[in-house]
Amino acid sequence: MPKEGKSLYSAKLLINDIPVTVKSKRIKNMYLRVRAPSGDVEVSAPKQCSLNEIESWLFERHDWLIKQRERIAMQPVQPELQFVSGEEHKFWGKVYTLDIALKKRGASVSLNDNKLQLVSLPHYDAVQRKQVLDRWYRDQITREVEALLGIWQPRMGVYSSGFGIRAMKTRWGTCNIGSKKIWLNLELVKKPVECLEYVVVHELTHLFERYHNARFYALMDEFLPDWRERKKLTNQFI
Template sequence: MALTQLAGIEVDLVRKRMRSLRLTVYAAGRVRVSAPLHTPLAAVEEFVRTRRAWIEKHQQQFAARTPAPQLQFEAGETHFYQGQAYTLAVHPADRPRVELHPETRELHLYVPTEATPDQRAALLTAWYRQQLRALMPQLLAKWEPVVGRQAASWGIRQMRTRWGTCNIGARRIWLNLELMKRPLLCLEYVVVHELNHLHERLHNARFWGLMDQFMPDWRTHKAELNRIHLTPGAPPDAD
């Protein structure tokens, strides 16, 4: 996609049907500006200029992040569950299953001898999904009364570029399956973040003020959540 030079910054400028300008900084420093169809280019450039310090701050934060490890799902690898590191143990078995052993910090994967890395990954992914599905009703019961909004429904996805999303019209929230690998409070931060969108659509002063009210230490959890890259194109936050 062609980039546009605005206020000395290379910008991916996208015009769409929307009411206001929106700025996003992606991993690797890429900057994207979404603008209403008829907004003059000069106004877009001024928008970028006034947010230059914010852009540079987030680019520096991305540069300092730790890249996610490449996994082969072999014995001895380190895998994470709720922010804790577990050593993967692989056992031959006719009945595929996953067992978590917190006392020894081991994650046991039982698979047929001929199982490929992709099949091992699929089994572990299904296990993570099962854990998150069992946990979500408890988290919603905890946080919906605090936020004062209730999700009509929720779902789990493997998302490449978001920790969570909220369909405001349908009052449906989606959580990234990868959150089961992060500390529990990081998952709770995303739940509160998405529920808060049922108060306020935009990431504006009102939105963050409400976050301060509902979860005063949200900044700590957000920083921990974004310390490791989600994917090379991941943005800085939940949506």
């Protein structure tokens, strides 16, 4: 990390819709950072660099920037959730207030208007309450994926051998071309359902084309013409 030199001026740039703050400093090299959890991009540049030079330097690192922002979007924004009443939790892109009820048996979760009601056993700590909620999330996303595959597999004329849900740190989904099995990130249950649909179609498209090449994107355009907006939504910090 460079020493935090005093900023001589600062400017804003847009690199393919990604807002970037440029800070001109008395330094030798350009430095780039993506801040968590906001995904804000900041570049520190030597004072003799023009905005044009900075812009083309950023465009060369565009793919890296996208990857970093995707990685940050996947990290839970509030790692310190306590699983207590009043806390906000997400489900299909909406924010719900957690409402904890204590009962001797029958831990469960249900939705009630804007409330996510979690029945916890009296001795459960945050970790155990999280397990109850994750189990429910897993059931919900499983049901949704089954429905989506029911629509998309016949529509695309391609069939997976099955799917699994798991917590993944760096990807929304993967597809094992050999076994034709699809894996989806449990975190998708917190995003709007259009995001899950986008990832399902993306992974199914891999059954036609292994690589992210022109043929792959042409197929995506055909199946899901608004996939780019959905991808953006998936990686948004909401």
